[in-house]
Amino acid sequence: MKEAFRYLQEELDQMKDNNTFRQLIPLESKQGSKVDIHGKNVIQLSSNNYLGLTDHPKLKQAAIEAVEKYGAGTGSVRTIAGTLSMHNQLEEKLADFKHTEASLVFQSGFTTNQGVLSAILSDQDVVISDELNHASIIDGIRLTKAGRKIYKHADMDSLEEALKASTGARTRLVVTDGVFSMDGDIAPLPEIVALAEKYDAMVMVDDAHASGVLGKNGRGTVNHFGLDGRVHIQVGTLSKAIGVLGGYVASTNTLRDYLIHKGRPFLFSTSHPPAVTAACLAALDVLLNEPELIEKLWDNRAFFKKGLEALGFDTGKSETPITPVVVGDEAKTHQLSDKLYEYGVFAQGIVFPTVPKGTGRIRTIVTAQHTQEELQQALNAFEKAGKALGII
Numbered sequence: 001m002k003e004a005f006r007y008l009q010e011e012l013d014q015m016k017d018n019n020t021f022r023q024l025i026p027l028e029s030k031q032g033s034k035v036d037i038h039g040k041n042v043i044q045l046s047s048n049n050y051l052g053l054t055d056h057p058k059l060k061q062a063a064i065e066a067v068e069k070y071g072a073g074t075g076s077v078r079t080i081a082g083t084l085s086m087h088n089q090l091e092e093k094l095a096d097f098k099h100t101e102a103s104l105v106f107q108s109g110f111t112t113n114q115g116v117l118s119a120i121l122s123d124q125d126v127v128i129s130d131e132l133n134h135a136s137i138i139d140g141i142r143l144t145k146a147g148r149k150i151y152k153h154a155d156m157d158s159l160e161e162a163l164k165a166s167t168g169a170r171t172r173l174v175v176t177d178g179v180f181s182m183d184g185d186i187a188p189l190p191e192i193v194a195l196a197e198k199y200d201a202m203v204m205v206d207d208a209h210a211s212g213v214l215g216k217n218g219r220g221t222v223n224h225f226g227l228d229g230r231v232h233i234q235v236g237t238l239s240k241a242i243g244v245l246g247g248y249v250a251s252t253n254t255l256r257d258y259l260i261h262k263g264r265p266f267l268f269s270t271s272h273p274p275a276v277t278a279a280c281l282a283a284l285d286v287l288l289n290e291p292e293l294i295e296k297l298w299d300n301r302a303f304f305k306k307g308l309e310a311l312g313f314d315t316g317k318s319e320t321p322i323t324p325v326v327v328g329d330e331a332k333t334h335q336l337s338d339k340l341y342e343y344g345v346f347a348q349g350i351v352f353p354t355v356p357k358g359t360g361r362i363r364t365i366v367t368a369q370h371t372q373e374e375l376q377q378a379l380n381a382f383e384k385a386g387k388a389l390g391i392i
């Protein structure tokens with residue numbers, strides 16, 4: 001038995017030699033501003049739980065009630081017998097929220113990108129993608145026979161070149177992350193939309209890290225830039241700031257109807273359990289009724305980023321609550337992460353191949369749940385660890 005897996009084990013051993021082998025780190029408590037890891041209570045700076053909604057009483061209550069009333073699972077894919085009224089309700093509410101005609105929910109943000117891109121592009125089309133787009137966009141593109149052009153990160157000359165070089169395609173689709181997850185920078189959406197309009201191309205934005213963070217009540221980058229009605233396809237996740245699980249595409253009725261017939265994860269994978277959908281519905285109410293959570297998130301972000309910069313850390317080009325602490329050297333990045341844990345902070349190092357070689361970083365995300373006292377403790381830990389390792 002073991003022998004058959006030897007070729008995989010060899011690769012894993014190589015990773016261990018290169019110091020890139022990773023263990024999963026189990027939390028022994030619920031997700032929050034502080035978590036228990038290996039029996040130690042530490043400040044959490046590595047989650048995507050921007051607004052703390054994983055632990056919001058309204059979401060938990062909605063989930064409990066949904067389980068009591070509708071059970072633990074749905075027993076079918078959406079197209080056969082697995083659509084509950086609440087699934088449709090959530091989609092109507094998401095469309096309203098995003099100011100679009102319609103929306104469709106998938107099992108995750110990852111499968112949303114796969115489902116959308118693979119369904120709507122054929123060999124007559126060209127997809128034009130930012131080089132730093134998320135893995136789920138890259139994999140979605142891999143599933144299509146469309147022509148592919150990759151433009152330099154957020155580089156509008158490079159994008160225009162790709163648009164000029166792809167005339168004659170039936171559809172050209174420009175696709176970008178709204179917020180880039182490793183640097184926390186925002187896509188130059190007004191320029192992207194202007195270029196797409198000039199060259200008659202469609203635009204698709206993946207707002208996984210912008211949903212619940214940017215725009216009025218967290219509507220995302222399209223709303224943030226005042227571009228409502230000018231971006232053809234908006235993808236969002238229900239797994240990050242929304243605090244639960246899932247992904248969705250917000251667009252036209254035509255796209256929704258088409259994806260119900262052709263979106264493969266939608267067609268061939270079972271729908272969300274009632275608890276998930278009910279909690280997502282409650283989360284949208286929280287976004288609309290508790291805007292102070294988003295204000296707190298941005299206040300915390302300002303406080304923490306300013307503190308890191310005052311200590312002399314390089315926080316790159318972040319414009320959002322994702323604040324990288326760029327270290328550079330891969331081994332040193334992991335050492336900083338280890339030291340931070342020693343001083344009571346959980347902040348994971350991210351190195352090649354997730355980010356380019358020599359740009360290893362601690363990727364921090366503050367949340368609305370952190371108290372300023374916790375963030376000050378985290379800054380103190382960064383100071384001690386950074387000095388101990390000669391980074392500052």
Ligand SMILES: *Cc1c(COP(=O)(O)O)cnc(C)c1O
Pocket residue numbers: 108109110111134136177181206207208209237238239240245246247
């Ligand atoms: C996290 C992320 C996803 C995946 O979302 P899930 O709901 O976790 O599957 C997709 N796109 C981007 C840009 C992301 O950051």
